[in-house]
Amino acid sequence: MKMRFLGRTCLIVLSLLPAVSTQRDGSSVVGSDQPIIASPGEDVILPCHITPSLSAVDMEVRWYRDSFDIPVHLYDYQSDWTDIQDSDYQGRTDLSILALQEGILSLYLRNLRHTDSGVYSCYATDGVWDGQGKTELIVRALGTQPSISMDSTQGEQTWLVCRSEGWDPEPEVIWRDRDGNDVTSLSNTTVQRDSQGLLSVSSYIKVKQQSNMFSCLVRSKTPKPEWESKLHISSDFFPGVSGWMVAFFLTLALSIGAIPLLVIQWRRMDAMERKLEPMGKKITY
Structure with a gap:
């Protein structure tokens, strides 16, 4: 009886195996x-x-x-x-x-x-x-906000350089003139990898008198946020302005542009101090 029972049990188990195998x-x-x-x-x-x-x-x-x-x-x-x-x-x-x-x-x-x-x-x-x-x-490492500066001025030729660092993978750099035209083909871009394995980009473009507004867009090739910077170059810089004059006015323009940000930050700090002042008065020793 025991042998018959074991035999039937084995047959049942064996009959179930194909079903399990089929399921998986x-x-x-x-x-x-x-x-x-x-x-x-x-x-x-x-x-x-x-x-x-x-x-x-x-x-x-x-x-x-x-x-x-x-x-x-x-x-x-x-x-x-x-x-x-x-x-x-x-x-x-x-x-x-x-x-x-x-x-x-x-x-x-x-x-x-x-x-x-x-x-x-x-x-x-x-x-x-x-x-x-x-x-x-x-x-994807999103790099820093690009900065635009004048690299050199020689007679009527001025080079702008757009720099950004901390990217991975390599970003795309796009230059546009004052009319929004893509002038990237007129630029030269170099890419270097730092000690942390991240990429730094430097893109150069020659400035002409008839184009006095340039924007540099540095964006990731993956669908994520992008950074853009613009620089307005006054026609007074052309022709034949010395390099130190260009640097002086560029620095002055950037400083003036930073003033609104400083004012906003000062107002935020002042508002925060006013909120905290009543709390400080309640503290007793």
Whole structure:
């Protein structure tokens, strides 16, 4: 009787295996169809999930970039394996056990670096079934507000230089004249990488007398904010004005432009002091 019972039990189990296998064969791992865009220092979640929903608690879940054998994060046997994790990611990644129960394999990545940009693969397997999805991460560093200055003046030829630093990836520089025409083709742009791996751009353009208004637009090639600066050059500077005169009037113009900002800041500080003054009077010793 016992042998018959065990035999029937084995047949039942074996008959269920194809059904389980079919269910998982119909599942797939899906990443993000849109790149995840963030800035250095931020925390992000790289999306990935199994569809239809299937628990991944007992699976191997592996996130990696260039090498399958050097994972960004490895979860297996219900534990995180940090000893073989890529050293660049140690202490910065997490998977949620509760999310794994719902088939959500999303990776939590902290304190982004510009070197984290790239395509991440999300792999899951139970030993028989496996699936893989991909998610792209773009770590975009938005550089400083561009500054425009006169680099040199020789006779009737004056060069303007537009500078901005702290970018990644390389930004786009656009010059426009007073009529809004794109004159970028008349400029020369150089790009240098600093010790932190970020990019600094310097763009030069020759000024002519008939064009006395220039704007320099420096923008990221990814869909994020952009910076623009403008400089008005009076026709009085042409022709033959000495270099120190140009520098003097340019400095004067920039100083005058800064006065409204200083006034606004002073008013804010004065208003803050007035708010805090009644509170200070209430303090007794």
